[in-house]
Amino acid sequence: MKNIGTNDLREEFLKFFESKDHLRMKSFSLVPKNDKSLLLINAGMAPLKPYFTGLQEPPRRRVTTCQKCIRTGDIENVGKTSRHGTFFEMLGNFSFGDYFKEEIIPWAWEFITEVLQIPKDKLYVTIYLEDDEAFEIWKSKTDVDPNRIFRLGKDDNFWEIGVGPCGPCTEIHFDRGEGVITNVEDFLKAADEDRVVEFWNLVFTQFDKDEEGNYNRLEHPNIDTGMGLERIATIMQGVDNIFEIDTVKNILAKVSELSGVKYGENSNKDVSLRIITDHVKAVTMLISDGVSPSNEGRGYVLRRLLRRAARHGRLLGIKGIFLKDVVDSVVENYAPAYPELKENQDYIKKMVTLEEERFNETIDSGMNILLGYIDELIKEGKDTLDGEKAFKLYDTFGFPYELTEEICEEKSLKVDREAFDKEMEDQRTRARNARGESSYMGSDELPINKIDAAVESEFLGYETLTCEGEVLVLADDNDFREELSEGEKGYLVSDKTPFYAEMGGQVGDKGIIHGEGFKIVVFDTKKNVGGKTVQYIKVEEGTVKVGSKVTLEVNRIRRSNICKNHTATHMLHSALKKVVGDHINQAGSYVDDERLRFDFTHFQGLSKEELEKVETLVNEKIMEVYNVGTNLMTLDEARGSGAMALFDDKYGDKVRVVGVGEFSKELCGGTHVHNSGEIGLFKIVSEAGVAAGIRRIEALTGFNAIKYVEDKQKLLIDACHALKCSEKEILNRISNSNAELKEKEKEISELKSKLTMGAEDDILNSVKEINGVKVVSYALEDVDGNALRDLADKIRDKVQSGIVVLISNVGGKVNLVAMATKDSVQLGVHCGKVIKEVASIVGGGGGGRPDMAQAGGKNPEKINEAVNKVYEIVESLVK
Numbered sequence: 001m002k003n004i005g006t007n008d009l010r011e012e013f014l015k016f017f018e019s020k021d022h023l024r025m026k027s028f029s030l031v032p033k034n035d036k037s038l039l040l041i042n043a044g045m046a047p048l049k050p051y052f053t054g055l056q057e058p059p060r061r062r063v064t065t066c067q068k069c070i071r072t073g074d075i076e077n078v079g080k081t082s083r084h085g086t087f088f089e090m091l092g093n094f095s096f097g098d099y100f101k102e103e104i105i106p107w108a109w110e111f112i113t114e115v116l117q118i119p120k121d122k123l124y125v126t127i128y129l130e131d132d133e134a135f136e137i138w139k140s141k142t143d144v145d146p147n148r149i150f151r152l153g154k155d156d157n158f159w160e161i162g163v164g165p166c167g168p169c170t171e172i173h174f175d176r177g178e179g180v181i182t183n184v185e186d187f188l189k190a191a192d193e194d195r196v197v198e199f200w201n202l203v204f205t206q207f208d209k210d211e212e213g214n215y216n217r218l219e220h221p222n223i224d225t226g227m228g229l230e231r232i233a234t235i236m237q238g239v240d241n242i243f244e245i246d247t248v249k250n251i252l253a254k255v256s257e258l259s260g261v262k263y264g265e266n267s268n269k270d271v272s273l274r275i276i277t278d279h280v281k282a283v284t285m286l287i288s289d290g291v292s293p294s295n296e297g298r299g300y301v302l303r304r305l306l307r308r309a310a311r312h313g314r315l316l317g318i319k320g321i322f323l324k325d326v327v328d329s330v331v332e333n334y335a336p337a338y339p340e341l342k343e344n345q346d347y348i349k350k351m352v353t354l355e356e357e358r359f360n361e362t363i364d365s366g367m368n369i370l371l372g373y374i375d376e377l378i379k380e381g382k383d384t385l386d387g388e389k390a391f392k393l394y395d396t397f398g399f400p401y402e403l404t405e406e407i408c409e410e411k412s413l414k415v416d417r418e419a420f421d422k423e424m425e426d427q428r429t430r431a432r433n434a435r436g437e438s439s440y441m442g443s444d445e446l447p448i449n450k451i452d453a454a455v456e457s458e459f460l461g462y463e464t465l466t467c468e469g470e471v472l473v474l475a476d477d478n479d480f481r482e483e484l485s486e487g488e489k490g491y492l493v494s495d496k497t498p499f500y501a502e503m504g505g506q507v508g509d510k511g512i513i514h515g516e517g518f519k520i521v522v523f524d525t526k527k528n529v530g531g532k533t534v535q536y537i538k539v540e541e542g543t544v545k546v547g548s549k550v551t552l553e554v555n556r557i558r559r560s561n562i563c564k565n566h567t568a569t570h571m572l573h574s575a576l577k578k579v580v581g582d583h584i585n586q587a588g589s590y591v592d593d594e595r596l597r598f599d600f601t602h603f604q605g606l607s608k609e610e611l612e613k614v615e616t617l618v619n620e621k622i623m624e625v626y627n628v629g630t631n632l633m634t635l636d637e638a639r640g641s642g643a644m645a646l647f648d649d650k651y652g653d654k655v656r657v658v659g660v661g662e663f664s665k666e667l668c669g670g671t672h673v674h675n676s677g678e679i680g681l682f683k684i685v686s687e688a689g690v691a692a693g694i695r696r697i698e699a700l701t702g703f704n705a706i707k708y709v710e711d712k713q714k715l716l717i718d719a720c721h722a723l724k725c726s727e728k729e730i731l732n733r734i735s736n737s738n739a740e741l742k743e744k745e746k747e748i749s750e751l752k753s754k755l756t757m758g759a760e761d762d763i764l765n766s767v768k769e770i771n772g773v774k775v776v777s778y779a780l781e782d783v784d785g786n787a788l789r790d791l792a793d794k795i796r797d798k799v800q801s802g803i804v805v806l807i808s809n810v811g812g813k814v815n816l817v818a819m820a821t822k823d824s825v826q827l828g829v830h831c832g833k834v835i836k837e838v839a840s841i842v843g844g845g846g847g848g849r850p851d852m853a854q855a856g857g858k859n860p861e862k863i864n865e866a867v868n869k870v871y872e873i874v875e876s877l878v879k
Helices: 006-018 046-053 101-115 132-141 184-192 229-236 246-259 267-288 297-315 323-334 345-380 387-397 401-410 417-435 556-579 608-623 635-640 702-723 730-758 760-765 785-799 822-826 831-841 860-877
Strands: 023-025 062-070 087-095 123-128 149-152 164-175 196-209 215-228 466-475 483-485 489-494 511-515 518-527 533-541 543-545 549-554 586-591 596-601 628-634 654-660 664-667 682-691 694-701 768-770 773-781 803-810 813-820 845-848 852-857
Touching (some): 006 023, 006 087, 006 229, 006 246, 087 229, 101 215, 164 215, 184 196, 246 267, 246 323, 267 297, 297 323, 345 387, 345 401, 518 543, 556 608, 556 654, 556 664, 556 682, 556 694, 694 702, 760 773, 760 785, 773 785, 773 860, 785 803, 813 831, 813 860, 831 860
Parallel strands (some): 023 062
Antiparallel strands (some): 062 087, 483 543, 489 533, 518 533, 628 654, 654 664
């Protein structure tokens, strides 16, 4: 048996299936496309579902991939077992209606026994108990010992997820023990004990299960295989743990070095070392695929993994920020397979550092809150922390339940686990509901998402905005239709179309479709889950039928404005890289006919000077009237030419490169101007942060930019008229006016102060003595908060012993302040209690310390009632 490195093992698998006429496809992004059923890609076949369902034509009938995957369902077991990990790679080969069992079974045997040279006496095979066909192929097309083939039931050897494609499977297992297993019972026992390890699952997708539970045979059955790279690597490298294979072991060694903790000496610390290793690997892959930390969805998965890793660093005694150094080790070990990691290394490290710093702040806050909860429990004589509070710590501050439980146990307290689990389940339910109802493909169950892959619609919208075509498909929200009549809304697919479907941040086209006796308004254009261009329509006149000849016309002015904005977005991207730094990458965009929005990776707001430089550079290049050209080339050729690309996008064999002279070159399927001069003017209107490490610029072009500038100019002219000055004088006039206002405010403040001082004698004359405490309760007019506090302070000093409560009506709002001397507080006076009760009378609220409190209210008509209430309250407090 070969001892082979993980990177070499991946390559051997892909090369083997390339030799069997398979197209090697790069791993898809971890972020699913057009699939609401998944938060993150969790299996090798997941991104290929449109090909299995026939909704989309595959690039070739035979495909092989090594797919990045994330699973967090067993996150609590990561680090504690030998095989659980959140990030893993799935080797797979797939047939979309091409070959079937007779080919894949002997190929699988050939790969594992001849290429990998795994001894045949270490291998067992399981099949579905009713799959005689698979048994015969194993028996006749390979030299496996038939006594090593075991038939298992549906739970073990039949693959299905609800309704949709499904079928029996055969699994190949490696025996790590000694002796021969001779029966099913012993085999299952050996599998439970981890003596026998399943490492390759060959799924024969030959049925389509319907809503009634019937298994209908597929006309073109498929092959879907999955072999966990980490699991087969443990077998090939003779280790028992996925953390001991070469690539992962190298990362773990880095964590060990940073922590000063030697692996293998302490079981609890080993768990922490493994958790950090696994989670940083997953975090690195997620950020590289464009995921940003957040409090929901996949961003929450990222944040949770990152914070768990950071916390286990603390448990190992690591001080300060350290995860970015682990990222370096992940990149070093995985960049041979995923070169985008190297390209995005600096960005990934900055994002990780920023999030780790935030976590360090929140974990300290969380600890303080937990200790506060514990103090409350002890004072109240209780012994159990609410599960809701434990969940809040977990959800808001990244506090794992175990940590809360551990700290409570130190104080001889328990945690309500049942209530915590309920909160956790409620959150999962919210997450599922947020993704909406979904089918096998995770798409809306609309007829347009069930259009056969054989239906083709040729896009002509790069060259023309008008074309002739034929209606191939009509549908509404309930079913496919043969015709749609006046007033009805629906969907239309034609054999040719100039309408651009929403994609890559560019909105879909609008326009009209007409034919003999009918006219249709197109109010949107999108692609369905199978990638077909679908016009969203309303029939304005007559009746359109399947087979009708039509003329399709895109709204020219709207498309022209969209093109201006889209080309300007490319130019903005290039300008940002040149002005701010090459680390900037696109993180999303939105382009319609009115504006453009561009999200990019950067960790601080752009300065006024940077924004001016970016805007000026884009406008300079517009005025240099560059030709905007498009070229089709291979992905490698495009990268070699310096073209920029979104690193989480999936591209085909040929890519479309859009170039604005030599200034900008980018992979893009959108529509653009022919010459940069058509854009006319580019104007940035805002720049702001939208997520951790993500900034957003909004801008205008063409006539929209001109109107924006004209509106600003009109505002300036109106301001000059109002200030009675010229445009050149406006800044000085505003500055002088501000100075004058400050001077007037100062005068007004001084006058108010004199007025309040003049009221001192009246206030002091109002003193009443209640149970030995002097009480001042007095109403004033038009004394603001600061002046009221100053006055109360002075009256308290003059009274020397007692409580002062002043209430003022300022423009229909009520200000209240209470101050008390120390000796009166000792007698029972409490300003916070007084002010809270008094404020409620005037429709407000507030509170404070025993010696000082303040509040506000909104019912000045009740001030007199409030003044009199003060005496009652003081009497109740002072016995």
